[in-house]
Amino acid sequence: MKNKINKKFFIGAGSIMLAALFWSLDGVFIRPKFYVLPAGLIVFLEHFLGFIFLLPFIFLNWSKIKLLRKKDWVAIGWVCVFGGLLGTLMITKAFFAAIFGEVTFATVVILQKLQPVFALILARIILGEKLAKKFYFWAILAIVSGYFLAFGKSGLNIFEIDLFHNAAWFAVLAAFAFGSSTVFGKRVLNHLDFKSATALRFGITSLLALVFVFVTGDIFKLGELSVTHWGLLFVIVFSSGAVALFIYYFGLKRVSASVATICELFWPLSAVILDYFLNGNVLNYIQILASIILLFSFYNVIKSGKRKEIKFEANIVDGTGRGKRLGYPTINLNKIDIDIDHGVYLVTAQIDDKNYDGLLHFGPKETFSESFSSELFIKEKIFGIKQKNVIIKIVKKIRDIRKFDNAEKLKSQVEKDLKYLK
Secondary structure (H helix, E strand, C coil): CHHHHHHHHHHHHHHHHHHHHHHHHHHHHHHHHCCCHHHHHHHHHHHHHHHHHHHEEEEEEEHHHCCCHHHHHHHHHHHHHHHEEEEEEEHHHHHHHCCCCCCCCCHHHHHHCCHHHHHCCCHHHCCCCCHHHHHHHHHHHHHHEEEEEEEECCCHHHCCCCCCCCCHHHHHHHHHHHHHHHHHHHHHHHCCHHHHHHHHHHHHHHHHHHHHHHCHHHHHHHCCCCCCHHHHHHHCCCCCHHHHHHHHHHHHCCCCCCHHHHHHHHHHHHHHHHHHHCCCCCCCCCHHHHHHHHHHHHHHHCCCCCCCCEEEEEEEEECCHHHHHHHCEEEEEECCCCCCCCCEEEEEECCCEEEEEEEEEECCCCCCCCCCEEEEEEEECCCCCCCEEEEEEEEEEEECCCCCHHHHHHHHHHCCCHHHHC
């Protein structure tokens, strides 16, 4: 199982790095072409066109989307408002100020790179991600390496930062918006497939951006877009826009938010590599050293990024007796308010001061209904449970939740799952 987990983590991390590569291509070759147009209008168009591409996933997975709970919709709203709209607007405004000479590029870039710091803090507070101490060592080393990589030639001069200019606050807000979006995006992906999550983000952000461009009057500047601009917008959809986020969410589904935000630092690494191959700008020894350290940090971040022990308490409630009729009576639990993937888990459960090995079903009951359930199965028969709560410690996830054609096929799968119990 250990190899499987490592493979899953590496695939997820690699997907996030691939998305970061698309974003670096966007920043170097595509996004500068739009600086003559309102930022809000571009945000609306790239999200609207991306949503058209992703719309089928809404229809295909509507049954799962309907099962999202209130906190899931709050997380989706946060991602759309901050990650989709405000973050993009803030960083665009900050770079506009730098391009027009109102503030130094160092002000924007240095402050915007606070993004992983915000993400790491929020992942710990909101998602409860407890990772090994060595993870945070390598994470900090990766962040520092990213700074030296970006400023290896010009020099990292913190005295160039103008904290009193609006652009500085735009950059900080963008860093917070994107960092928090990673965290809340992970919360959404714990309870929804990555395809539907990507489609919802683009759809809701499109609506928010549409309201914004109507209020600002930017919608009436559509006529200023040239044929080249429209062509580039479609390039964005199939590269740094919908496709990149699709790949990113595929990866985020498989790793923690903390690991994801460090893997996003592949963005500056890929940017300087592209600059070398396409423009012939040779890296100096500082950038080469920073690149090596960053790559080594990536490996160790992924290697040590597995979430530590997950332990929680749940209340025992009455059920419908469906498990008993199938031959596998379960203990029904109230809605568990934790941020983990839907699935079947091997757990240890403490009931009446005694520990038991068990299996936990956490998520929708897809075979029989579209309702959500948290059910605990224990081999041993427990009579007259006095304790009204159960303390559960998750050992590992053994499979995703699947829909079976009938009860017999479900029972067959349960028998396979029981092999994980001693």
